[in-house]
Amino acid sequence: MMLQFLTQEFEHEVTSTRKLLEAIPEKDLRYKPSEISWTMGELAQHIATIYYWYVGTFTQDVYDMATDRLERGDTNDIKATLALFESNVEKARAALTSLTEEKLQDNWTMKVGDRVVLGPMPRGVVARGFLFNHIYHHRGEMIVYLRATGNKVPGMYGPTYEDSRGGR
Template structure:
């Protein structure tokens, strides 16, 4: 039952993420709110990249980032980021299709070489925190970037302020 909910949420939120990434204008990809922040292009690409991590998280017991390489493309090309997103969504969808309720209970670990970054912890907890919630967190940041640069924010869970006509 939990797996059905995760899959349904995944599909719903993929559409929301797509709307948000499509709202990122090429002209503002270099914007960053502070010296230590990512640019808007880097943040958008990071969101697209998280979908790639579904594969290592859902299909491997130990996911070693040191041995996993993803060609991401140019952070100053929103079309490349959108293509990366669509490609990674398909990979994530395929990984989700291999998941079982039992696998959600199995321990999972993330490493970078010999260094343990996350875990061991049940894959179901990792799926919520490292995958789903991680995307939501960064989407919230991207919304702030869009507003700070005067861009419209698409409605993800209903109309936004801009869409309400109260401006």
């Protein structure tokens, strides 16, 4: 039952993430709200990259980020980031369909080389906490970036504040 809910949420939220990434204008990709923040382009690429991590989470018991060789492209090219997103969503979807309820209960670990950075913990907990919530967190940041640069935020869960105020 959990797998069915995760799959439905995944599909719904992919649509929301796509709307958000499509709302990012090329002209603002270098915007950076503070010295320690990512640029808008870097943040967008990170959001697109998280979908790639579904593969390692759902198909491996131990995922070593040090061996990961994902080609990401230029952070100042929103079309490249959107293409990365679409490619990673397809990989994530395929990995998600390979899961079973039993595999969601198996322990999973993330490493960077010899260092364990997450886990071991049940794969279903990782799906919610590390993958889904991670994307939601960074989408929230992107909404702040878009508003700070005067751009329109797309409605993902209904009308946005701007929509409800008649565009003012």
